[in-house]
Amino acid sequence: MGKTPDISFFGKTRELLCLSSYIKIVDNSSALVENCRQISECTEVCVRLLTGSFEIEFWGSGLSLSSYAEGCVEVRGLIEQVRLVSRGVRRRDNDSGKH
Amino acid sequence: MTLGSIEYVITGDSFAKLFRMLTREGLVYSDMKQLSGEIRICVSLEYCLRFERCCKAAGYQPKRAGVRGILRFYKKLTEHPGIIFGTIISALLIGYYSNVILRIDIDTADTALRDRITDVLKEDGFTAGAYIPELDLVLEERSLKQKIDEAAWIGISRTGAGISVDVIEAVEAEKGFNVGMPCHLVACEDGVIEEVELLDGQLMKCIGSGVTKGDIVVSGKIVSENSKWSADGEHVTRKTRYVRSIGKVRGSFTRTVEFEQPFDTELKALTGTEKKLHFINIFSAQIPMFAKVPDGWYETEYEKQDFPEIGGFRLPFGHTEICLREFDMRSQLLDEEEAFALAEKSAYRYEQNFLKNYELKNKNCRKEVNKDSVRLTVTYELYGEICKESDFFIPAYILPTDENSQEKNVQDSENN
Numbered sequence: 001m002g003k004t005p006d007i008s009f010f011g012k013t014r015e016l017l018c019l020s021s022y023i024k025i026v027d028n029s030s031a032l033v034e035n036c037r038q039i040s041e042c043t044e045v046c047v048r049l050l051t052g053s054f055e056i057e058f059w060g061s062g063l064s065l066s067s068y069a070e071g072c073v074e075v076r077g078l079i080e081q082v083r084l085v086s087r088g089v090r091r092r093d094n095d096s097g098k099h
Numbered sequence: 100m101t102l103g104s105i106e107y108v109i110t111g112d113s114f115a116k117l118f119r120m121l122t123r124e125g126l127v128y129s130d131m132k133q134l135s136g137e138i139r140i141c142v143s144l145e146y147c148l149r150f151e152r153c154c155k156a157a158g159y160q161p162k163r164a165g166v167r168g169i170l171r172f173y174k175k176l177t178e179h180p181g182i183i184f185g186t187i188i189s190a191l192l193i194g195y196y197s198n199v200i201l202r203i204d205i206d207t208a209d210t211a212l213r214d215r216i217t218d219v220l221k222e223d224g225f226t227a228g229a230y231i232p233e234l235d236l237v238l239e240e241r242s243l244k245q246k247i248d249e250a251a252w253i254g255i256s257r258t259g260a261g262i263s264v265d266v267i268e269a270v271e272a273e274k275g276f277n278v279g280m281p282c283h284l285v286a287c288e289d290g291v292i293e294e295v296e297l298l299d300g301q302l303m304k305c306i307g308s309g310v311t312k313g314d315i316v317v318s319g320k321i322v323s324e325n326s327k328w329s330a331d332g333e334h335v336t337r338k339t340r341y342v343r344s345i346g347k348v349r350g351s352f353t354r355t356v357e358f359e360q361p362f363d364t365e366l367k368a369l370t371g372t373e374k375k376l377h378f379i380n381i382f383s384a385q386i387p388m389f390a391k392v393p394d395g396w397y398e399t400e401y402e403k404q405d406f407p408e409i410g411g412f413r414l415p416f417g418h419t420e421i422c423l424r425e426f427d428m429r430s431q432l433l434d435e436e437e438a439f440a441l442a443e444k445s446a447y448r449y450e451q452n453f454l455k456n457y458e459l460k461n462k463n464c465r466k467e468v469n470k471d472s473v474r475l476t477v478t479y480e481l482y483g484e485i486c487k488e489s490d491f492f493i494p495a496y497i498l499p500t501d502e503n504s505q506e507k508n509v510q511d512s513e514n515n
Binding site: 036042043044063067068076 | 114126133
């Protein structure tokens with residue numbers, strides 16, 4: 001994971017414009033993700049979502065996805081693990097894999 | 100998801116396009132699950148057509164697998180048409196009965212006044228079964244006020260099962276404070292004074308003397324004279340006091356009353372037809388079990404109420420049966436005897452109503468037969484009060500300037 005600078009112009013702008021992804025987790029039963037850009041995968045054991053700067057992975061069992069508003073999704077089920085991967089790192093890993 | 104949702108099953112190898120489409124279109128969905136080779140998704144009814152169109156555009160074939168939420172209730176409802184039919188019938192009945200007079204409540208303890216109000220309401224079409232929106236309650240209030248003098252104020256309001264008539268009875272206003280105000284006792288009959296009980300005032304006629312209507316028997320103006328002799332001669336001082344005449348003057352008098360009865364008259368005759376009206380009572384509502392109120396004139400023979408009881412407690416629903424007898428006002432030609440019998444009945448009613456306060460000493464009847472009617476002339480010899488109070492006004496110029504002296508005079512006269 002790359003080092004986050006102390007003062008980041010883009011980071012501050014995203015924060016001011018509310019473009020950061022907000023994740024609210026209730027116990028291990030549900031998680032609400034705001035500013036979701038894309039759904040990558042939605043199976044019973046893994047839900048993968050893309051936000052502005054992260055790829056969020058929910059691992060568990062009996063997972064399902066609901067959406068009641070634009071850019072906002074809710075993951076329900078038994079959540080065991082939440083993984084956040086920076087999209088930059090993901091892109092670099094993919095590129096190095098290709099080469 | 101207010102109207103419910105539809106569950107879809109979409110089969111395919113890759114669902115990346117579907118996920119992109121869902122995010123791009125901003126569709127509302129829930130419980131999206133990817134199983135082996137298929138996706139199950141619930142889409143709100145508002146978005147289902149849009150969802151199907153987008154799926155087809157993306158190359159998917161969505162299949163409806165079931166319904167959820169209120170849609171399931173609607174689907175079940177269609178399987179039971181009786182419930183729908185019953186609901187419609189109930190709604191129609193509620194709509195009808197909430198606009199129809201089922202019950203008329205008249206808020207008065209006076210039965211005569213209640214009957215009078217009921218009669219006026221009936222005349223104006225305010226009967227059980229009348230359609231309320233066609234009736235003008237304000238105009239009816241005015242009509243009742245005009246026709247019924249016994250009521251000081253009448254208000255009609257709509258209640259759940261009909262109309263309610265609030266009545267404020269006219270209470271005769273007190274004449275005001277007149278104790279101490281001067282008055283005479285004036286003869287109200289032509290007769291002879293036989294007994295006098297006088298508490299205040301100056302008696303102008305003695306026992307045994309005859310009086311005619313309007314004569315002052317006891318005067319409220321008392322004039323007293325004092326004379327003093329001096330070297331100059333007699334000095335007479337005259338003092339006038341005004342008092343309230345209090346007392347009872349009884350005497351004998353005669354009163355002549357004529358009762359005329361025409362031969363051609365209208366009599367109430369029963370036609371022999373009886374009608375029974377049935378009502379179902381539920382709480383305060385009285386629901387008629389007939390479509391039309393019978394035409395004609397009817398009088399109530401009896402009213403029977405059947406309310407079941409449990410342990411002495413009367414349940415709030417039951418059945419009421421009203422039996423009506425039809426009558427007709429028929430023109431009838433009376434013979435002489437029948438006409439005199441009716442005239443005597445009228446005389447009896449007059450005695451009961453107007454001569455109860457007097458002692459009836461003697462009664463002479465004279466019968467007369469005319470061309471179209473009979474006439475009964477009754478001369479009553481009565482004994483009783485023949486005087487009544489009559490206030491009089493004192494001209495301002497007579498009144499003494501000192502008010503205290505006037506008050507003192509009046510006070511003195513009351514104490515005497």
